[in-house]
Amino acid sequence: MAARKLAITGGKVIDPAQGIDRVADVLISNGSIESVTDSSTGSSYDGYESVEASGKIVSPxxxxxxxxxxxxxxxxxxxxxxxxxxxxxxxxxxxxxxxxxxxxxxxxxxxxxxxxxxxxxxxxxxxxxxxxxxxxxxxxxxxxxxxxxxxxxxxxxxxxxxxxxxxxxxxxxxxxxxxxxxxxxxxxxxxxxxxxxxxxxxxxxxxxxxxxxxxxxxxxxxxxxxxxxxxxxxxxxxxxxxxxxxxxxxxxxxxxxxxxxxxxxxxxxxxxxxxxxxxxxxxxxxxxxxxxxxxxxxxxxxxxxxxxxxxxxxxxxxxxxxxxxxxxxxxxxxxxxxxxxxxxxxxxxxxxxxxxxxxxxxxxxxxxxxxxxxxxxxxxRRDLGSLKKGFSADVAIIDPGSKWIVNPEQFESKSVNSPLAGVELTGRVVTTIYQGETVFDLSVVNETGARS
Ligand SMILES: [Zn+2]
Missing domain, CATH: 3.20.20.140 (Metal-dependent hydrolases)
Structure with missing residues (x-):
């Protein structure tokens, strides 16, 4: 899986380290950030797997x-x-x-x-x-x-x-x-x-x-x-x-x-x-x-x-x-x-x-x-926490409108000690990418009903 190329398109990219706060595409290759580039409508990138992120926030x-x-x-x-x-x-x-x-x-x-x-x-x-x-x-x-x-x-x-x-x-x-x-x-x-x-x-x-x-x-x-x-x-x-x-x-x-x-x-x-x-x-x-x-x-x-x-x-x-x-x-x-x-x-x-x-x-x-x-x-003092070119492709994609009710039984953590059990929250991480690989994807969890 060395050469995975990924294009996260159409999301609102917020990268405070670079002062970025606008709709843009994030390109990833070989586990590193390649670029944050302006979205053109319907932009497609040859050879890249696409992650559609319109309406979402794309954060380091x-x-x-x-x-x-x-x-x-x-x-x-x-x-x-x-x-x-x-x-x-x-x-x-x-x-x-x-x-x-x-x-x-x-x-x-x-x-x-x-x-x-x-x-x-x-x-x-x-x-x-x-x-x-x-x-x-x-x-x-x-x-x-x-x-x-x-x-x-x-x-x-x-x-x-x-x-x-x-x-x-x-x-x-x-x-x-x-x-x-x-x-x-x-x-x-x-x-x-x-x-x-x-x-x-x-x-x-x-x-x-x-x-x-x-x-x-x-x-x-x-x-x-x-x-x-x-x-x-x-x-x-x-x-x-x-x-x-x-x-x-x-x-x-x-x-x-x-x-x-x-x-x-x-x-x-x-x-x-x-x-x-x-x-x-x-x-x-x-x-x-x-x-x-x-x-x-x-x-x-x-x-x-x-x-x-x-x-x-x-x-x-x-x-x-x-x-x-x-x-x-x-x-x-x-x-x-x-x-x-x-x-x-x-x-x-x-x-x-x-x-x-x-x-x-x-x-x-x-x-x-x-x-x-x-x-x-x-x-x-590490090269982390930003979508700068060459940094590790570590990304969190957030759905700011998604509502969910905290159920600690569904935590990946082994423990359930949360005072927020049963509380409805808004705004949720839906995808997490680490070194260019998807390590959490809510849609997969929801489809299979399983904890990965
Ligand atoms: Zn502590």
Whole structure:
């Protein structure tokens, strides 16, 4: 299948890296982008297989900087195979795999294993993230040079904040040599004090222990100061508080080398979703409450914080959207809210859930696509996230009018932990192309009724 030539014709091409936002044809050959060319009516290309895309949006394949593939070690939740299929289903052609696997991705051996198996079995690109500390225990730095040589794209102890400020300082200082970001889960667990949702009126009504927003804000502030001190690259994952945004703004104004991501759920769901009524606030707390699929870290915040992160994404203060796709088994969620695991299954709903903000006029479709393509590619400093000539032919084709009801049982992911089950969304990825090959095609799924 080496010489497949493909012409995606008549779609609205949105490629923010090149400033393209117009109807055009995308030509692909040998797994690479050949050109984006003006559509002429009824244009046909000799020797090219044709993909008709009128009425659709043609975007570079999405790049996710924050994915938990659970492999190795928790294959009952997700594997490289199911996780990359879920990615393809959601329009993602590159996912960065967080290192909180078992064993942890803290050595060249484990990183090499993930890369080998991803190349062999994955349907999209997997770029591993190395651990900051050995075993993610926060005691001793991992061999960061060895990890960089092995192919990681950054360092994180995600899930575990680096509590020891001196260790964080050392990690930042060493990372300068590799030009890679340190991604620290921003949470002061002592301030959080075992809370299970965001502190506030909803937590009080539900009788659940709350985590104050300051648990995040304090850690973000510390890390920004350390990034300034070391002149290193800091990337703040899943930012969610107004306090963090204020600290981020002032650091960016002072020239600190920092970027930040926000998740689809922090952009679209408030803490009121914990009532279990898809965001409705009941007069009396009923049996639907304590929906464990809403338990996530950082927790879902107040509506005010949600509006603040939307604004910050719009203006570019928040650089990108990343999923924090965190698949969990049913047994991790069929339990009390206190006992439930943190995490939401996101890859397959990410685009559509945020597209609701486009329909509501809160964000432009160009900014949404930029946040999923050119933005993360710039942080990775890789030739990804664009339809530039010679780039890997990674493409997501979106039907902006398509309505669908989220049914996690139809996910490619091995897990079903989504608070969006039963919710109708508009705007959907219908085809995903990776290196010139179709890795997801909704029409085929619909015809056969089968999951590919
Ligand atoms: Zn995470």
């Amino acid at each position: 394949g999405f790049v996710d900087l924050h994915t938990h593939l659970r492999d190795p070690g928790q294959e009952w939740k997700e594997t490289i195979i199911t996780g990359t299929r879920a990615a393809a289903h959601g329009g993602f052609t590159t996912v960065c795999a967080m290192p909180n696997t078992d064993p942890v991705q803290d050595s060249a051996a484990v990183v090499g294993d993930v890369m080998r198996r991803s190349a062999a079995d994955g349907v999209v690109r997997v770029l591993p993230i190395g651990a900051i500390s050995i075993g993610q225990h926060g005691k001793q730095l991992a061999l960061m040079g060895e990890l960089a040589d092995a192919g990681v794209i950054g360092f994180s102890d995600d899930g575990n904040p680096v509590t020891n400020a001196n260790l964080m300082r050392q990690a930042l200082a060493y990372s300068v040599e590799f030009g890679m970001p340190i991604i620290n889960h921003a949470e002061d667990k002592k301030i959080g004090a075992g809370g299970v949702m965001s502190a506030g009126a909803v937590a009080t009504r539900l009788g659940l222990a709350g985590v104050p927003t300051e648990a995040e804000t304090a850690m973000v502030a510390r890390d920004l100061h350390l990034a300034d001190l070391t002149k290193a690259r800091l990337h703040i994952p899943h930012i969610s508080t107004m306090g963090s945004l204020a600290a981020l703004r002032s650091a960016k104004e002072c020239g600190v080398d920092v970027t930040a991501e926000v998740t689809p759920h922090h952009l679209t769901l408030s803490d009121e979703w914990v009532f279990g009524l898809k965001g409705e606030v009941p007069e009396a707390v009923g049996s639907a409450a304590y929906d464990t699929n809403t338990k996530v870290n950082p927790p879902l915040r107040s509506r005010e914080e949600v509006e603040a992160v939307i604004d910050a994404l719009n203006e570019g203060l928040i650089d990108i959207i990343a999923t924090d796709h965190a698949p969990h088994a049913a047994t991790d969620k069929v339990c009390t809210y206190d006992e439930a695991a943190h995490g939401i299954n996101v890859l397959e709903t990410a685009f559509s859930s945020v597209f609701a903000l486009v329909d509501a006029g809160k964000i432009s479709v160009v900014r949404l696509i930029e946040s999923l393509t050119a933005g993360p590619a710039a942080i990775l």
